[in-house]
Amino acid sequence: MNQTDLSLPEFLTANIVGRVMTQIKLPPLSRHYDVVTYKIPAKEQNAHAEVNGAFLFKFDPKSHKVLKASIVYGGINPTFTHAYNTEHYLIGRDFFTNDTLQGALHCLEKEIDPDFNPPEPKPHFRKKVALGLFYKAVIKLCPREILSPKYASGATTAYEDRPPVSRSYQEYDTNRPDYPITQPLLKKEGLIQCAGEANYADDIPRISDEVFASFVVSTIARGEIENIDYADVLVSILI
Structure with missing residues (x-):
């Protein structure tokens, strides 16, 4: 059996049909490397990233000059991952x-050239977020003796002695005499979902004559459907 090592960019374009991934290698980095990652979702939990960014830099031990840079984004467009031009500039x-x-x-x-991909946020918004994440990474990595205090808050958790970002949460009391009403219960599907054993729509193999639907965004904010012409669909099914 032949084994092949692929870098991540190579893996993204490789034909892996009939092949099995046996391991993921994460090479150790020296203390001269710094890495910062961000994920910007629509909500805090159970949401995919509208934009995410990862920044890896290797600095000269005697200065702040950049020896190696890796700037990676997700949520921009299907073909954009590395900001190669910016990496070379640094x-x-x-x-x-x-x-x-x-x-x-x-x-x-x-x-950065985000695509138009409803219902994701508009391209100009995702572009501003991506630029903001780079700025945020610079502020986070900047040594405290260099960074002006008025910019320090841009790094959020950059310094341990800075007051934490405020947060809020909700609590719901239960009444034990009323159980099972208001009784906290384990979600039925929770265990198989956490174990990766739950089957979702994308896990079901395709079948012959399968019908697909696509999400279409209306250009009318409030309206009523007068008629649906499904003649072409019936023809394609009967063929």
């Missing part, structure tokens, strides 16, 4: 100067 530059930051943002703004 190599050899002092990462924590305003000139470098402005130049990198200018380069990144030209490089």
Whole structure:
């Protein structure tokens, strides 16, 4: 049996039909590397990322010059993952100067080109979020002695002695004499979902003459459907 090692970019374009993934290798990094990741979903839990970003930098031990940069985004468009132009721009530059930051943002703004993909947020919104995540990563990695205190809040959890971001939560009391009414119960499907054993629509193999539906966004905010012409659909089914 032949085994092949693929980098992640190679894996994304490789034909893996009939092949089995046996392991994922994460090479160790030295202390000269820094990594920051972000996920921006519509809500805190059980939601996919509208935009996500991961930033990996290797710095010169004696300075803040960038030796290696990896800037990766998700949620931009199907063909965009790496911001290669911005990565190349940063190599050899002092990462924590305003000139470098402005130049990198200018380069990144030209490089990021989100697609129009309803019901996801509009392209200009996702582009602003992506640029903001890069800025947020720079603020988070910037040494405290360099960073002006008025910008420190942009890093959220950058420093342990800074007050935490405020949060809120809700609690619901239950009345034991009324059980099983109001009694907290384990979700029936919870265990098989956590174990990865639950079957979803995408897990079901395709069948012959299967009918597909596609999501269509209406251009009329409030309206009534007067008629549905399904003649073409019936013809395709009967053929």
